[in-house]
Amino acid sequence: AQSVTQPDIHITVSEGASLELRCNYSYGATPYLFWYVQSPGQGLQLLLKYFSGDTLVQGIKGFEAEFKRSQSSFNLRKPSVHWSDAAEYFCAVVPSTGGFKTIFGAGTRLFVKA
Amino acid sequence: DGGITQSPKYLFRKEGQNVTLSCEQNLNHDAMYWYRQDPGQGLRLIYYSQIVNDFQKGDIAEGYSVSREKKESFPLTVTSAQKNPTAFYLCASTGGVGTGELFFGEGSRLTVL
Numbered sequence: 352a353q354s355v356t357q358p359d360i361h362i363t364v365s366e367g368a369s370l371e372l373r374c375n376y377s378y379g380a381t382p383y384l385f386w387y388v389q390s391p392g393q394g395l396q397l398l399l400k401y402f403s404g405d406t407l408v409q410g411i412k413g414f415e416a417e418f419k420r421s422q423s424s425f426n427l428r429k430p431s432v433h434w435s436d437a438a439e440y441f442c443a444v445v446p447s448t449g450g451f452k453t454i455f456g457a458g459t460r461l462f463v464k465a
Numbered sequence: 466d467g468g469i470t471q472s473p474k475y476l477f478r479k480e481g482q483n484v485t486l487s488c489e490q491n492l493n494h495d496a497m498y499w500y501r502q503d504p505g506q507g508l509r510l511i512y513y514s515q516i517v518n519d520f521q522k523g524d525i526a527e528g529y530s531v532s533r534e535k536k537e538s539f540p541l542t543v544t545s546a547q548k549n550p551t552a553f554y555l556c557a558s559t560g561g562v563g564t565g566e567l568f569f570g571e572g573s574r575l576t577v578l
Contacts, residue, residue: 360505383565394469394555394569395508441507445565451496451515452523453567457507 357456372427374442382444384425389439437463467492471570486541486573488556497539502553551577
């Protein structure tokens with residue numbers, strides 16, 4: 352079955368430290384891959400996406416993600432976290448063969464300590 | 466600015482009552498979606514519509530109904546048949562087949578008293 356796994360329910364990092372959020376997917380073919388961010392009580396906003404080509408993609412707010420086909424992973428990174436990055440982060444996939452259904456991971460809540 | 470507007474932001478209802486959540490978009494998107502969000506469960510798809518006057522059930526459609534009479538509007542009714550309706554509801558849209566990128570409204574929080 353198609354699935355997206357975010358193994359960390361929550362992560363706490365110090366402000367200024369680096370961040371990596373993990374995402375693994377289970378799919379027959381390489382899907383389109385996305386990371387979204389959600390502030391409390393708000394909707395989701397797209398951070399970045401991968402369709403094809405360069406496996407390192409840059410997004411908004413200084414985030415980047417690397418696609419690794421051999422590991423079926425699409426981990427999100429940021430070199431220096433700011434207090435405003437505290438939010439919930441969702442990894443998501445869409446079939447590259449075309450389709451309307453996005454599959455979301457359960458999310459990782461990021462806490463930032465001063 | 467283009468975007469998706471959901472209303473109301475907060476809604477309280479008594480058990481046994483139906484309630485309708487509004488979703489309007491001015492992005493000229495064909496496809497629209499309703500998701501339910503519960504803590505620790507990510508987003509689950511309730512219904513989606515690819516075109517006016519057509520919609521399909523998602524993974525958790527029981528107890529919900531929708532309509533798509535206009536391209537810009539996709540209201541969701543939470544009926545009394547929904548056993549556990551207290552949740553955060555998110556409406557989204559996407560511009561075309563295969564792009565996948567979703568644009569979200571700010572959500573509606575429904576609490577059943």
